[in-house]
Amino acid sequence: MTKHRHTLDVVDLTIEIPNGMRLLRDVSLNLEPGEVRALVGESGAGKSMIGKAVLGILPSALKITSGEILMEGHNLGSLSPRARRAAVAETAALIPQDPLTALNPVRKIGPQITDPLVRIRGWSASEARKRALDLLDRVHIRAPERVMNSYPHELSGGMRQRVLIAAAFAPSPRLIVADEPTTALDVTVQKQILRLIRELQRETGTSVLFVTHDMGVVAKISQKVTVLFAGKVMEDAPTRDIFTDPGHPYTRALIAATPSHADPNRSFSPVPDSLIADLHRQIAQDDSLYRGARP
């Protein structure tokens, strides 16, 4: 074993759909305690799928065909479903993409935050309530008592996302998967939400796996980056290096495709079709090798 334990190790993870098509191809990444790793790529690259696999909420049609997920050193694949669920609940939490469907519409906000606290941490109802109020306060909700007694539809999208952030941090998880938490929000709210996640992350020292397609967000929040294309890791590097000296042509193209708020006159260009075609050709070659190698 290594000296310091990683919060999360994903080792050579491959996920297939029943017809044998690979959606993730030997993906490896790790998260050290207190680290924020961004997972970038275009839609369909499989970045959300990695988060789902880690949290054990993959749709039942998708199968992990090889590779391992280790959470604080425990191999989730070797645990029984019940033990795996307990390990995930104990360690991890999710900040979901869509604040509209991530809260149960017919239940009040309060119990939706406190239920897991009672379940996972074994706290009493009043302790859990205190913790929930404290966190709602820390995500700058001004009338926490009132929000606890509201239904989700009574809150705005930004408020709901704050509630979800509070709910994710409430059980003091060591790992948070943030699945494009700002994508469904409008631009003005995006910034506040991003700042809030970074603030809480620094205070608590939680590791965050931050799924996004926005290179601008990557620069603001993460220390490390994994660039994904068609379910394959293109590059894995510290964020600073990625922007100053991108190692892979696809990463370079992604950065070139990002408009800059600071410098609106800087030109930006879409990822060239020829590069995408090349990458797909390489991956198809890998896939046929992979298939040939299997009995």
Add this chain to the structure above:
Amino acid sequence: MADATALPRARGPRSLNLRLWLPAAWLSLLALAALLAPFIAPHDPLAQDLLMERLPPFFMAGSEPGYWLGTDSLGRDVLSRMIYGARVALFVALIAATITCLFGSTLGLLAGYYGGWWDRVISRLVEIWMAFPPVLFAVLLVAVMGTGLFSVIAAIALIDWTRFARVIRAETMVQARMDYVDSARIGGANRLTTLAGEILPNVLPSIVALLMLEMGIAVIVEAILSFVNLSISTDDPTWGSMIAEGRGAIHFAWWVLLFPLIALFLTVLSFSTLGEGLKQRFDPVLQ
């Protein structure tokens, strides 16, 4: 952070919802009449008086005071028979629909959320079941089990559980795909807790609406079975048997047939309207 100050909307005074209150009023009236039948029925529903046969209702010439809705061809009071008939109708509606709902909804929830083998077995069962023509199935069941209240209730439950199973399965599948279900699972909830605590409350409005609809259907099925003499013993007055008896005399004593028919119509309409109204009322989003 302007949105952080946005507070839950205050709810204005709700206008009186007639779609909810009219059916509720009729059904309460009926329930009260059924409960208090021995005290409020003006006559013994079984007492025959051949001198008083086919008396017209109170607003027609030749009516007798005290026989508000007239009498049938054996001189029995129509109003009293209708009040006693409401007992049977409501009892069957309540018990049969509740049993049907519990059984069908449970299977629907399990099939919709657990999927896999649960879904395969339950869905095939529903398909096979629905291949039987329902009325024939009911008549057959009662014929085999013998007439009586219990047989009628069993027949309704055995035929109609598929309605709940199908609809609730579909609704459950929609809910099961929502992110809040994933969130609950990550929060350490097991499958049964998730189903009962997260999904069921979202499906409940549909269950209530279906339950009300089913009560209406149960009233009809009971009326059909007593119309063909397959419900409870012919001595006891039911709306169905009154309609059957009134059929022969429709040209000269239409009231024997019409009044129970109106009661039946209003009751079934009330149940389905109330179901829709309650569904909207229950749903915090639609409210």
